[in-house]
Amino acid sequence: MELTLEQKDLIVLVSNLRGRVKCQITKARKCGYTIRPELWIVKTNDSISRAIVEIGIQARSSYSKQEEIESLLEAIEGLEDLSPTPYGLETVRITNGIIVQPKTHDEVVAAISHLEQLLGVRC
Numbered sequence: 001m002e003l004t005l006e007q008k009d010l011i012v013l014v015s016n017l018r019g020r021v022k023c024q025i026t027k028a029r030k031c032g033y034t035i036r037p038e039l040w041i042v043k044t045n046d047s048i049s050r051a052i053v054e055i056g057i058q059a060r061s062s063y064s065k066q067e068e069i070e071s072l073l074e075a076i077e078g079l080e081d082l083s084p085t086p087y088g089l090e091t092v093r094i095t096n097g098i099i100v101q102p103k104t105h106d107e108v109v110a111a112i113s114h115l116e117q118l119l120g121v122r123c
Helices: 005-015 046-055 066-075 087-097 105-119
Strands: 017-025 033-041
Touching: 005 017, 005 046, 005 066, 017 087, 017 105, 033 066, 033 105, 046 066, 066 087, 087 105
Parallel strands: none
Antiparallel strands: 017 033
């Protein structure tokens, strides 16, 4: 069985796709933190760009919007083990749409607590 160009492009995309819940101190936000699920691509090429366009989203190096993450994760369903960060992709799948960027310190504390419950880890 020979793979189609679209299938090959999707495999290249997954092998370069990473995922995590970004938790970072920042001065850019009033609450002082960036906390959100995020997917990113280590290096892009024509194959990856074609796969992303085929999925129906704009080709960029990172994605944090809920709809874009849903589209990417749906397109790669069943291929997650080809990513160097399958656990990261699963973490993004679990938290996407549930963890949203906090605006206040109290929301930061609540988001971290919610992450601990969802992922079964101590942050």
